[in-house]
Amino acid sequence: MKKFFSIIFLAAVSCSVLYSQKPINRLTLEEVIQLAKDQSPQGILAKHQFRASYWEYRTYKAEFLPSIKLAGSAINYNRDLSADLQKDGSYQYVERNSNTSSLGFELNQNIGLTGGKFYVSTALDRTDYFKNDSTSYKSIPYQIGFSQPIFGFNRLKWNKKIEPIKYEEAKRNYIQALENISMDASRLFFDLILAQQNLKTANLNYANSDTLYKIAKGRYNIGTIAENELLQMELSFLNAGSDVSDAEVDLQLKKSKLKSYLGLNDVYDLELIIPDSVPKLQALYDEVLSLAKMNNPKILEYDRQLIEANRDVAQARSERGFSANLGATYGINRDAELLKDAYANYNDLQTLKVTLEVPILDWGLGRGKVKMAQSRREVVRTTVEQSIVDFDQDVFLKVMQFNRQNDQVELSKKADVISQNRYNVTKERFLIGKIDVLDLNVAQSERDQAKQKYINTLSNFWRSYYQMRSITLYDLETKQPLKADFELLLK
Numbered sequence: 001m002k003k004f005f006s007i008i009f010l011a012a013v014s015c016s017v018l019y020s021q022k023p024i025n026r027l028t029l030e031e032v033i034q035l036a037k038d039q040s041p042q043g044i045l046a047k048h049q050f051r052a053s054y055w056e057y058r059t060y061k062a063e064f065l066p067s068i069k070l071a072g073s074a075i076n077y078n079r080d081l082s083a084d085l086q087k088d089g090s091y092q093y094v095e096r097n098s099n100t101s102s103l104g105f106e107l108n109q110n111i112g113l114t115g116g117k118f119y120v121s122t123a124l125d126r127t128d129y130f131k132n133d134s135t136s137y138k139s140i141p142y143q144i145g146f147s148q149p150i151f152g153f154n155r156l157k158w159n160k161k162i163e164p165i166k167y168e169e170a171k172r173n174y175i176q177a178l179e180n181i182s183m184d185a186s187r188l189f190f191d192l193i194l195a196q197q198n199l200k201t202a203n204l205n206y207a208n209s210d211t212l213y214k215i216a217k218g219r220y221n222i223g224t225i226a227e228n229e230l231l232q233m234e235l236s237f238l239n240a241g242s243d244v245s246d247a248e249v250d251l252q253l254k255k256s257k258l259k260s261y262l263g264l265n266d267v268y269d270l271e272l273i274i275p276d277s278v279p280k281l282q283a284l285y286d287e288v289l290s291l292a293k294m295n296n297p298k299i300l301e302y303d304r305q306l307i308e309a310n311r312d313v314a315q316a317r318s319e320r321g322f323s324a325n326l327g328a329t330y331g332i333n334r335d336a337e338l339l340k341d342a343y344a345n346y347n348d349l350q351t352l353k354v355t356l357e358v359p360i361l362d363w364g365l366g367r368g369k370v371k372m373a374q375s376r377r378e379v380v381r382t383t384v385e386q387s388i389v390d391f392d393q394d395v396f397l398k399v400m401q402f403n404r405q406n407d408q409v410e411l412s413k414k415a416d417v418i419s420q421n422r423y424n425v426t427k428e429r430f431l432i433g434k435i436d437v438l439d440l441n442v443a444q445s446e447r448d449q450a451k452q453k454y455i456n457t458l459s460n461f462w463r464s465y466y467q468m469r470s471i472t473l474y475d476l477e478t479k480q481p482l483k484a485d486f487e488l489l490l491k
């Protein structure tokens with residue numbers, strides 16, 4: 001009966017494997033990471049986030065470039081009564097029934113240094129009077145104007161300080177996002193490697209348990225082992241069969257997670273190739289900290305936050321106190337009943353305007369806004385100072401963890417080899433009856449644990465490796481800063 005169960009179980013497993021067999025795609029760690037960068041949802045999201053930042057930066061740059069606009073209206077119909085000044089100084093209400101069409105061009109240029117605006121425009125209006133069936137034209141061949149706030153908040157000046165930092169921050173965030181993707185991909189890679197190894201180990205243990213169980217039955221029949229030892233071997237055999245089933249389920253789960261992360265379809269099966277070596281690297285704290293403070297986007301973020309806090313204080317102060325605006329225009333214009341006459345014998349067009357705004361009583365509103373902005377600035381400054389301290393400590397801990405990884409990999413690799421040799425020796429001694437099944441089970445468990453620990457140690461090393469790259473945006477192996485083809489991202 002027991003033999004029949006084992007045959008049925010193996011047949012079911014074999015049929016399942018044959019049924020689900022697909023073309024195998026064998027991938028290395030480097031290939032998995034590259035796939036993750038190119039086509040994973042996280043990689044695509046990082047690309048679009050950079051593109052959004054790029055166009056935000058382009059919008060900021062465009063504010064300092066000349067802009068030209070065309071404006072006009074085809075229909076502006078008006079019918080009403082309006083007061084008309086008479087020669088004797090009195091007013092007479094007359095009916096107006098007209099439609100005005102207009103067309104104009106305007107060139108604008110913002111002045112970043114002062115926050116003002118310079119413009120040049122030209123326009124033509126045509127008015128049709130329906131009551132007396134007449135037409136008039138008004139032309140402005142050119143008009144030059146200037147508008148300048150005095151003692152006001154210069155938004156352009158502050159944007160010139162902040163926006164380039166934001167764009168550089170976006171570049172570094174993208175590179176860092178790729179390294180974070182590498183960390184996640186390596187974790188999922190080794191999760192699947194471990195699942196592959198666990199299934200391989202489970203199948204091997206099942207085959208060994210089957211063999212040892214048959215040997216134990218023979219020994220029991222001739223009276224060399226007790227029934228208790230035979231039952232224990234049978235239990236190990238049954239547990240080994242259950243472990244195979246669990247390992248297969250876990251393998252499929254880990255495959256699905258990795259495929260989903262990489263954006264792969266289900267056409268190909270995955271088989272991963274375990275890295276046979278790791279880079280021999282030793283990180284120096286002072287060097288890593290210097291690289292991190294030079295390249296990490298967090299440092300730029302801290303600088304930007306301080307500048308933005310100072311900007312908010314300046315804006316609150318400008319809105320509280322005295323403000324003025326200077327506006328001036330110069331040009332020529334003419335009105336006439338005929339279009340040709342509207343462009344002859346021009347009249348001067350001149351305006352000069354100074355507006356003032358002085359708050360007299362605001363019940364402390366302006367002063368309160370300034371105090372709130374100053375308080376927020378102090379909060380930002382304190383937070384940034386503490387964040388920098390935490391950043392330094394975090395770098396120190398990451399360096400310590402990284403420098404331990406090489407030794408851990410070497411030790412776990414040796415332990416893996418030793419535990420395998422010990423199991424082989426223990427198995428041979430069991431076969432000749434020198435030890436009992438308990439010693440064999442211990443050796444098998446130690447072998448399996450050592451193999452798992454070795455794979456986990458490799459996983460920890462590569463995640464720590466890409467973590468160091470993420471912190472510094474620097475390749476410690478090649479001694480080169482990490483770069484990205486940003487022009488390609490925008491295509």
